[in-house]
Amino acid sequence: MSCHGSGNQSVAVDNKIKILLMGNPNVGKSVIFSKLTGVHVESSNYTGTTVDYTLGEINFKDREGVMIDVPGTYSLEASSEAEEVAVALLEEGADAVICVLDATHLDRNLDLAFKLKEHSIPIIYCLNLMDVAERQGITIDTEKLSKELDGPVISTVAIKNIGLQDLLKKSIELAGTARTPEPELDDKDRWNKINKIVDKVQSKVEKEPTFIEKLENWTIQPWPGIPIAFLVLIISLGVVVGGGKGLRSLVLLPLVKKVIVPLFTTIVSMIVPAGLLRNLLVGEFGILIIGIEWPFALILPYVLLFYIVFSFLEDSGYLPRLGVLADGLLKRIGIQGGNIIPIMMGYGCAVPAILGTRAATTYKERLMVAALVSFAIPCASQSGAFIALLGDRSIAALVLMYLISFLVIVMVGIVMNRVIPGKSQPMLLEIPNLLMPDKSAFKKKLKIRMKHFLLEAEVPMMLGILLAAIVAETGILDKFSIWLGPLVEGWLGLPKEASLSLLLGIIRRELAVLPLLELNLNTLQLLVGSVVALFYLPCLSVFAVLAKEFSLKTAIAIGIATTVSAFVFAGLINQIGRLILAIV
Numbered sequence: 001m002s003c004h005g006s007g008n009q010s011v012a013v014d015n016k017i018k019i020l021l022m023g024n025p026n027v028g029k030s031v032i033f034s035k036l037t038g039v040h041v042e043s044s045n046y047t048g049t050t051v052d053y054t055l056g057e058i059n060f061k062d063r064e065g066v067m068i069d070v071p072g073t074y075s076l077e078a079s080s081e082a083e084e085v086a087v088a089l090l091e092e093g094a095d096a097v098i099c100v101l102d103a104t105h106l107d108r109n110l111d112l113a114f115k116l117k118e119h120s121i122p123i124i125y126c127l128n129l130m131d132v133a134e135r136q137g138i139t140i141d142t143e144k145l146s147k148e149l150d151g152p153v154i155s156t157v158a159i160k161n162i163g164l165q166d167l168l169k170k171s172i173e174l175a176g177t178a179r180t181p182e183p184e185l186d187d188k189d190r191w192n193k194i195n196k197i198v199d200k201v202q203s204k205v206e207k208e209p210t211f212i213e214k215l216e217n218w219t220i221q222p223w224p225g226i227p228i229a230f231l232v233l234i235i236s237l238g239v240v241v242g243g244g245k246g247l248r249s250l251v252l253l254p255l256v257k258k259v260i261v262p263l264f265t266t267i268v269s270m271i272v273p274a275g276l277l278r279n280l281l282v283g284e285f286g287i288l289i290i291g292i293e294w295p296f297a298l299i300l301p302y303v304l305l306f307y308i309v310f311s312f313l314e315d316s317g318y319l320p321r322l323g324v325l326a327d328g329l330l331k332r333i334g335i336q337g338g339n340i341i342p343i344m345m346g347y348g349c350a351v352p353a354i355l356g357t358r359a360a361t362t363y364k365e366r367l368m369v370a371a372l373v374s375f376a377i378p379c380a381s382q383s384g385a386f387i388a389l390l391g392d393r394s395i396a397a398l399v400l401m402y403l404i405s406f407l408v409i410v411m412v413g414i415v416m417n418r419v420i421p422g423k424s425q426p427m428l429l430e431i432p433n434l435l436m437p438d439k440s441a442f443k444k445k446l447k448i449r450m451k452h453f454l455l456e457a458e459v460p461m462m463l464g465i466l467l468a469a470i471v472a473e474t475g476i477l478d479k480f481s482i483w484l485g486p487l488v489e490g491w492l493g494l495p496k497e498a499s500l501s502l503l504l505g506i507i508r509r510e511l512a513v514l515p516l517l518e519l520n521l522n523t524l525q526l527l528v529g530s531v532v533a534l535f536y537l538p539c540l541s542v543f544a545v546l547a548k549e550f551s552l553k554t555a556i557a558i559g560i561a562t563t564v565s566a567f568v569f570a571g572l573i574n575q576i577g578r579l580i581l582a583i584v
Contacts, residue, residue: 346377
């Protein structure tokens with residue numbers, strides 16, 4: 001059982017043992033939660049993913065309880081949304097707190113531990129990442145540390161399930177026991193005490209750096225970090241584009257066109273007489289034909305492979321390293337490098353990317369990142385549509401479209417930086433160790449994301465396909481095309497049938513791309529249509545989250561700006577392209 005809620009609500013646990021799981025970001029807290037409860041959360045190796053709390057049931061012998069995965073936080077001063085949620089959950093009370101410590105950064109983690117000791121809740125200390133500490137030559141005497149902290153310390157390697165049952169057992173045993181809170185220390189006294197404890201319990205042997213440790217350093221240096229980043233991105237692109245095209249052309253399209261479509265057409269023709277209803281079901285835009293081919297044969301393979309690649313980069317700890325490398329570039333448009341993470345998330349889906357901006361240090365940065373994600377970053381399903389549309393015809397056109405996207409992001413960022421008041425803060429980004437992702441957590445994350453895609457993207461897409469069938473088969477499209485003729489045929493240089501793309505794009509952006517697959521367009525027209533879809537109205541779900549996180553006025557302003565930009569940029573490309581072709 002799991003449920004989600006905001007930090008402002010009281011957490012009811014039905015008289016079960018209530019255990020809070022707390023710690024700094026990137027200490028493996030979410031992996032521990034997933035292993036102990038069997039309930040998956042979005043466990044990521046970067047700060048700011050978990051802003052809401054997550055609950056999961058725990059069982060040990062005949063004892064039952066609820067574990068709450070509290071947002072990762074460095075302090076209890078409530079200076080950010082994540083800290084506010086953490087403080088609110090702590091003040092509600094619990095039977096025990098598991099304080100997760102990173103064995104490779106013990107001094108930094110003990111600061112939160114001492115803050116927790118000011119409360120009367122029993123604390124169990126989980127010393128995680130012990131394998132990484134050993135690799136770095138770090139040894140920690142857990143018995144001494146237990147005495148210094150006046151509480152049990154359990155060594156764990158969460159990703160390998162080492163020590164987790166002992167951790168759960170000790171948490172259940174101590175739950176509800178009395179504990180006297182310790183007096184608050186000022187910053188100087190607290191850090192003096194932390195440093196003395198670390199000197200007593202920790203020893204470090206200088207070792208020859210391993211290849212992994214060298215790689216960790218390389219990936220945050222301009223050289224060879226930037227070439228490594230390009231190599232990673234090229235390999236990722238190759239897996240998504242090449243793998244998706246292979247899966248689509250060799251397996252999915254033949255299955256759809258040679259098996260499923262003929263089968264459905266035969267069955268419907270036997271049952272439904274010729275006419276409007278049959279055309280709606282198995283006609284040119286029939287929902288039983290396009291409704292299977294577009295979402296599952298054209299979009300799904302690219303989305304699946306994108307999430308496999310993105311989840312691997314996320315769980316391995318590589319994404320924050322991209323933030324370090326991108327800091328210099330992003331500073332030029334008014335945001336710091338840590339924002340590369342929600343920007344990269346936008347290539348999966350804009351909704352979690354916009355929610356991820358809650359970790360931004362200023363409102364200005366948050367608004368800028370949300371606008372950039374909404375403006376010119378194609379989501380995974382939209383990218384799949386672009387690859388299906390342009391990949392077979394012209395790789396150069398596909399690359400050019402993404403180059404246009406990048407240039408517009410820079411331009412819009414520069415303009416917003418000058419228009420929106422306020423300043424950006426320096427980058428403060430946790431850089432986790434490079435780790436091989438946990439297989440079970442990786443599979444669960446992939447399953448959750450694909451389920452989210454199927455529910456959040458496929459359902460609206462099917463509604464859009466139904467709308468397409470209705471307007472195409474009833475003649476509404478012809479009237480709509482006449483009304484938009486000057487814009488579509490004149491300024492954009494597309495056939496009147498492309499008007500359907502503008503109609504469906506209101507529902508989801510990739511639906512502004514897919515109808516173009518059914519038209520016989522030249523390369524310039526394909527590029528123009530893709531650019532329209534790239535900058536068109538944000539999806540309805542994105543519009544809703546913009547209104548919720550910022551305001552309805554902000555959502556409308558972003559929607560108007562993206563739509564106007566779609567027609568301006570695409571029209572200019574058409575006019576310039578025609579001029580060049582005429583000269584050539």
